[in-house]
Amino acid sequence: MLAVAEMTSHSSFPVGRNPASQRPQPATMQDILSQQPQRRLAPHEHLFHEGDRESNIYRIERGLVRLYKLLNDGRRQIISFRFPGDVLGSDTLKEHYCSAEAVTEVTLRSLPRETAHRRMKEEPGFTSEIIELLSQELANTRSQITVLNRRSAIEKLAAFILDLWRRQPKQPGAAKLLTLELTRTDIADFLGLTIETVSRNLTKLRQRRIINLPQVHTLVILDLARLEELAAGECEDW
Amino acid sequence: MLAVAEMTSHSSFPVGRNPASQRPQPATMQDILSQQPQRRLAPHEHLFHEGDRESNIYRIERGLVRLYKLLNDGRRQIISFRFPGDVLGSDTLKEHYCSAEAVTEVTLRSLPRETAHRRMKEEPGFTSEIIELLSQELANTRSQITVLNRRSAIEKLAAFILDLWRRQPKQPGAAKLLTLELTRTDIADFLGLTIETVSRNLTKLRQRRIINLPQVHTLVILDLARLEELAAGECEDW
DNA sequence: CGAACCATTGACCATGATCAATGATTGTGG
DNA sequence: CCACAATCATTGATCATGGTCAATGGTTCG
Numbered sequence: 001m002l003a004v005a006e007m008t009s010h011s012s013f014p015v016g017r018n019p020a021s022q023r024p025q026p027a028t029m030q031d032i033l034s035q036q037p038q039r040r041l042a043p044h045e046h047l048f049h050e051g052d053r054e055s056n057i058y059r060i061e062r063g064l065v066r067l068y069k070l071l072n073d074g075r076r077q078i079i080s081f082r083f084p085g086d087v088l089g090s091d092t093l094k095e096h097y098c099s100a101e102a103v104t105e106v107t108l109r110s111l112p113r114e115t116a117h118r119r120m121k122e123e124p125g126f127t128s129e130i131i132e133l134l135s136q137e138l139a140n141t142r143s144q145i146t147v148l149n150r151r152s153a154i155e156k157l158a159a160f161i162l163d164l165w166r167r168q169p170k171q172p173g174a175a176k177l178l179t180l181e182l183t184r185t186d187i188a189d190f191l192g193l194t195i196e197t198v199s200r201n202l203t204k205l206r207q208r209r210i211i212n213l214p215q216v217h218t219l220v221i222l223d224l225a226r227l228e229e230l231a232a233g234e235c236e237d238w
Numbered sequence: 239m240l241a242v243a244e245m246t247s248h249s250s251f252p253v254g255r256n257p258a259s260q261r262p263q264p265a266t267m268q269d270i271l272s273q274q275p276q277r278r279l280a281p282h283e284h285l286f287h288e289g290d291r292e293s294n295i296y297r298i299e300r301g302l303v304r305l306y307k308l309l310n311d312g313r314r315q316i317i318s319f320r321f322p323g324d325v326l327g328s329d330t331l332k333e334h335y336c337s338a339e340a341v342t343e344v345t346l347r348s349l350p351r352e353t354a355h356r357r358m359k360e361e362p363g364f365t366s367e368i369i370e371l372l373s374q375e376l377a378n379t380r381s382q383i384t385v386l387n388r389r390s391a392i393e394k395l396a397a398f399i400l401d402l403w404r405r406q407p408k409q410p411g412a413a414k415l416l417t418l419e420l421t422r423t424d425i426a427d428f429l430g431l432t433i434e435t436v437s438r439n440l441t442k443l444r445q446r447r448i449i450n451l452p453q454v455h456t457l458v459i460l461d462l463a464r465l466e467e468l469a470a471g472e473c474e475d476w
Numbered sequence: 477c478g479a480a481c482c483a484t485t486g487a488c489c490a491t492g493a494t495c496a497a498t499g500a501t502t503g504t505g506g
Numbered sequence: 507c508c509a510c511a512a513t514c515a516t517t518g519a520t521c522a523t524g525g526t527c528a529a530t531g532g533t534t535c536g
Contacts, residue, residue, distance in 0.1 A: 069384060072471050077384045091373035092366070097380060120362065127358070127365050128330070134372040135329035141379045142335060146307060146315045148387045149430035153524065184483060192387035197524055199484055216483070216533075233310050391492065422515060435492055437516050454501075454515070483532070490525075500515070506508090 029111075029129045032119065033059045033087075036109040047100040047108070048089070055096060056110040057089045063106030064181050068189065069098040078190040080144075081182070083167050089113075090133045104181050148192055151233055154201045156191045158230035161211065165221060176221040267349075267367045270357065271297045271325075274347040285338035285346070286327075293334060294348040295327045301344030302419050306427070307336040316428040318378075319420070321405050327351075328371045342419050386430055389471055392439045394429045396468035399449065403459060414459040 038061060041047070047058060050069060060082055067079040067088070079098050082088055088100060092113075120127045147159050165178050184195040191198070205211045210227055212220040221227060229235050276299060279285070285296060288307060298320055305317040305326070317336050320326055326338060330351075358365045385397050403416050422433040429436070443449045448465050450458040459465060467473050 069380075071384065071388060075388060077388060079380050079383070091376055092369050093373050093377055097377045120365070124359050124365075127362075127369075131330050131365075131368060131372065134369065134376060135331050138329055138372060138376050138379060139331060139335045141376060141383065142307075142317050145317065145379065145383055145386060146309065148383060150309060150313060150315060183481095194525060195483075196485085196526085200524090203484075421513095432493060433515075434494085434517085438492090441516075477536105479534100479536090481532100481534080483530100485530080486528085488526085488528105490523105492521105492523085494519100494521075496518085496520105498515100498517080500513100502511100502513075504509100504511085506510100 027119075027123065027126075029057070029087075029116070029119075029126050030059075032115075033057070033109050033111055036111055038107050038109055041102040041106040041108070043102055043104055045102045045106075047102070048096050050096055050099045052096045053094065055089055055113045057087060057113060057116055058100075058108050058110045059087050060084050061107040061109060063108075064103040065100055065106055065108075066103050066186065066190075067098050067100050076189045077192070078186065080140075081164075081186075081190070084169055087133055090130050090137075103186070153191075153193055153197050154204060155230055155233055155235075156193065157187075157198065157201050157205065158210075158227050160187065160191060161205075161219065161221070162227055162231050176224065178219040178221065180217045180219055265357075265361065265364075267295070267325075267354070267357075267364050268297075270353075271295070271347050271349055274349055276345050276347055279340040279344040279346070281340055281342055283340050283344075285340070286334050288334055288337045290334045291332065293327055293351045295325060295351065295354055296338075296346050296348045297325050298322050299345040299347060301346075302341040303338055303344055303346075304341050304424065305336050305338050314427045315430070316424060318382075319402075319424075319428070322407055325371055328368050328375075341424070391429075391431055391435050392442060393468055393471055393473075394431065395425075395436065395439050395443065396448075396465050398425065398429060399443075399457065399459070400465055400469050414462065416457040416459065418455045418457055 041063075047065065048055065062084055065082040065086075065088070067082065069077050069079060071077060081103075082100075089096075089110075091097070116126075116130075120130070147156060151159065161178065164180075165176070168178060184198050187193075188195045188198045202211070202213065205227075206213055208226075210221075210223045210230070212222055214220065226235075279301075285303065286293065300322055303320040303324075303326070305320065307315050307317060309315060319341075320338075327334075327348075329335070354364075354368075358368070385394060389397065399416065402418075403414070406416060422436050425431075426433045426436045440449070440451065443465075444451055446464075448459075448461045448468070450460055452458065464473075
């Protein structure tokens with residue numbers, strides 16, 4: 001529900017080599033990305049900063065990236081978290097609207113926008129991939145407005161946890177286990193809350209047996225149905 | 239600042255006929271839209287509903303349109319208001335993400351998406367127009383998150399008034415006069431406030447001589463500088 | 477091991493929601 | 507055209523949610 005290019009799920013693009021021999025012409029953007037060399041970023045390294053003009057299209061292979069914007073008053077609004085498979089930088093504004101920073105160690109591939117533009121003129125399919133990405137991202141961002149603007153702190157948190165869980169690369173065994181690579185500050189800056197409120201409401205969710213927090217950065221979903229109710233704003237009381 | 243395709247200002251597209259004799263090939267989307275017949279909508283008529291699959295690209299010629307989404311609890315989140323010159327429906331999702339409804343009497347031109355798709359294959363310029371629109375809209379929507387998520391009611395209102403004023407078709411004489419075609423409920427549903435809070439904070443702005451409200455739907459900006467400070471969140475006190 | 481950072485919890489306060497009453501504006505039928 | 511109804515807007519009183527300030531406890535890393 002929260003902003004991300006969901007359509008770029010693992011299954012929707014070939015991670016391996018492009019089978020160029022079979023159909024050499026219609027290479028997709030995902031194909032081309034897969035041919036690019038990998039690059040590594042340490043935690044806190046930036047892919048780009050707000051206002052930068054140089055730009056690439058990136059696809060995250062491993063790790064976690066946050067997109068954020070610094071406000072006048074010094075606070076930070078995190079726009080979205082990006083997971084493996086997610087593409088970023090597909091918009092064509094003159095300058096980057098926000099900054100992108102590695103949260104964990106990150107592996108990614110990138111494609112200079114110039115190259116992308118050249119390919120767009122040759123391959124219409126390439127173009128529609130970008131339009132799809134942008135459309136999806138727009139819908140996700142609008143949806144985020146609804147959550148952030150209308151829901152209580154505990155509902156925001158419920159929605160956030162659900163979203164993380166759905167997007168997280170699943171460990172097959174531990175079905176409802178979630179490894180939070182994020183700090184409470186990250187969560188707060190995304191949801192527009194303070195760390196105290198995040199902490200208090202995590203405690204509430206724990207007291208109500210909806211989640212458990214065996215360690216600070218490990219979260220277990222105990223009652224998925226109730227979490228979904230909360231996230232959808234369908235809980236009248238408490 | 240609040241979400242709209244600003245780039246589609248009046249000056250950026252030819253309202254008259256396309257000068258086809260001079261350059262018959264590279265017709266822009268705006269050119270093609272200008273060749274479409276006009277259609278009229280009465281207040282409260284819908285362009286489309288959330289979930290609709292049929293879709294066109296619309297350009298508003300006159301009047302005001304609101305994009306909104308109904309929430310589970312019956313409340314309404316207005317995603318954005320669209321003014322003359324604004325284009326909507328340029329995304330390519332299977333279904334409409336939200337509903338579009340005429341607020342005032344509206345005149346618009348539309349282009350079936352099928353036609354648009356055909357043209358996109360012939361004209362790369364057409365495509366980049368759409369990508370530009372989407373990119374801009376995405377940036378605006380993200381910016382909206384920041385305002386809605388982090389600002390006090392009075393700051394939200396200040397930002398909203400400024401945005402309306404900047405986008406409104408200017409009446410040359412009355413420089414700082416603003417005709418609110420909207421109800422307080424519209425404003426509240428956009429900013430994520432109640433109508434009472436909107437009303438109270440309009441009164442505050444009036445008491446501080448920042449605006450005046452000679453009639454309920456007429457607003458005059460008295461102190462633009464202070465309004466901008468408020469909107470930017472640069473006012474420490476009050 | 478200690479320092480820096482992160483997280484939790486508590487007490488208090490401010491902002492905005494809710495409930496309620498009154499005024500203003502708009503629209504409709506006599 | 508007026509009267510009445512319906513809708514919309516303003517204002518007040520009260521309350522709840524979440525922010526701020528502060529203290530304590532846990533983690534992590536050099």
